[in-house]
Amino acid sequence: MTQVELSAVRKQFGGYVAIDEIDLDVASGELVALLGPSGCGKTTTLRMIAGLERPTAGEIRFDGKDVSEVPVQDRNVGMVFQRYALFPHMTVERNVAFGLSVRGLPKAEIEARLDEMLEVVQLQAFRTRFPAQLSGGQMQRVAIARTLITKPSVLMMDEPLANLDTALRGEMRRFIRALQQRFGITTIFVTHDQVEAMELADRVAVIFNGRLAQYDTPERIYRRPASLEVAHFMGAANIFPGRLVARDRIETDLGLLECTPLAGMDVGATVHAMLRGEALEMTTEPPPAGRQAIRGKIASRDFFGASVTYGVRCGSQQVTVTENARRMVDVGAEVWLDIAPEHVWLIRT
Numbered sequence: 001m002t003q004v005e006l007s008a009v010r011k012q013f014g015g016y017v018a019i020d021e022i023d024l025d026v027a028s029g030e031l032v033a034l035l036g037p038s039g040c041g042k043t044t045t046l047r048m049i050a051g052l053e054r055p056t057a058g059e060i061r062f063d064g065k066d067v068s069e070v071p072v073q074d075r076n077v078g079m080v081f082q083r084y085a086l087f088p089h090m091t092v093e094r095n096v097a098f099g100l101s102v103r104g105l106p107k108a109e110i111e112a113r114l115d116e117m118l119e120v121v122q123l124q125a126f127r128t129r130f131p132a133q134l135s136g137g138q139m140q141r142v143a144i145a146r147t148l149i150t151k152p153s154v155l156m157m158d159e160p161l162a163n164l165d166t167a168l169r170g171e172m173r174r175f176i177r178a179l180q181q182r183f184g185i186t187t188i189f190v191t192h193d194q195v196e197a198m199e200l201a202d203r204v205a206v207i208f209n210g211r212l213a214q215y216d217t218p219e220r221i222y223r224r225p226a227s228l229e230v231a232h233f234m235g236a237a238n239i240f241p242g243r244l245v246a247r248d249r250i251e252t253d254l255g256l257l258e259c260t261p262l263a264g265m266d267v268g269a270t271v272h273a274m275l276r277g278e279a280l281e282m283t284t285e286p287p288p289a290g291r292q293a294i295r296g297k298i299a300s301r302d303f304f305g306a307s308v309t310y311g312v313r314c315g316s317q318q319v320t321v322t323e324n325a326r327r328m329v330d331v332g333a334e335v336w337l338d339i340a341p342e343h344v345w346l347i348r349t
């Protein structure tokens with residue numbers, strides 16, 4: 001499989017800078033999600049890796065070799081798009097085999113690979129149907145099969161699940177993950193859905209305005225965001241501005257909090273403390289001595305089926321707490337929020 005590397009890649013459309021000096025390395029066999037809001041440059045990045053677009057500056061390397069002069073058809077990349085772009089007048093099997101037919105492979109080999117691929121995507125029963133006779137999820141599987149059958153060394157997917165409903169999206173995510181692991185294929189997956197990126201990817205590249213804001217594992221991107229923008233983009237968070245009074249103590253409007261020290265942050269610095277709502281432990285009895293806990297009163301409660309979100313008034317501040325809905329605490333109840341220092345994460349201002 002192929003390792004992909006972008007170094008100081010820049011893309012300008014006229015005077016407009018779409019991608020500004022992005023560095024990214026995708027290990028062989030890794031699944032990386034490019035995540036960011038609409039217009040941040042995800043598709044442009046993918047198109048440059050595929051060879052459909054030329055970087056204005058910087059270098060793209062496959063297995064250490066610069067591919068700037070390699071045209072798209074020689075890069076051996078496979079692309080799956082949001083709109084499946086199936087051939088409407090061809091059956092499932094002709095659609096899937098298309099990439100092999102145009103390469104003029106022997107008929108027997110095409111047939112063998114086609115059978116194998118239709119089995120992988122569980123579409124044997126649908127092989128003689130036309131795209132118009134398929135569901136959205138089935139069409140998406142045809143699109144994936146059609147790409148995988150050509151054995152690309154890098155698989156790129158641009159919002160491939162955007163047209164599917166929520167349940168099917170979940171199913172297709174697990175399907176894509178399983179396929180990707182089975183073939184060990186280096187995959188770059190574009191999405192603007194945080195949950196999708198975290199569920200699928202080994203690493204997530206968060207892109208804002210053509211710049212790489214953070215590149216790390218889903219867990220670190222979510223729990224250890226590098227900026228306020230990343231923190232907010234990845235999900236609801238309680239954020240309190242404050243001042244470091246020690247390497248592991250921050251003074252905030254919520255009180256003095258013991259926190260996880262951050263490298264390179266000096267005492268006296270103005271920073272933000274982030275506390276994710278589900279990382280706080282809410283109790284109706286005072287927690288044991290020695291715990292870091294603050295007192296509050298439940299001001300609001302929102303029920304979401306599996307989870308409940310509480311608005312907890314703590315002095316002059318409001319803290320959002322998310323819990324499993326196994327229990328329900330009433331509005332007005334006195335509570336304590338047990339805040340483990342490892343869940344108080346510092347973010348530079």
Ligand SMILES: Nc1ncnc2c1ncn2[C@@H]1O[C@H](COP(=O)(O)OP(=O)(O)OP(=O)(O)O)[C@@H](O)[C@H]1O
Pocket residue numbers: 013016018036037038039040041042043044045192
């Ligand atoms: N051919 C082009 N000419 C001029 N500007 C372009 C061109 N292609 C893209 N852009 C601009 O570059 C920026 C990034 O576009 P891109 O399509 O990469 O965004 P994206 O992150 O894929 O967004 P979305 O989530 O909406 O698909 C946008 O502002 C877009 O308008």
Ligand SMILES: [Mg+2]
Pocket residue numbers: 042043044158
């Ligand atoms: Mg796009």
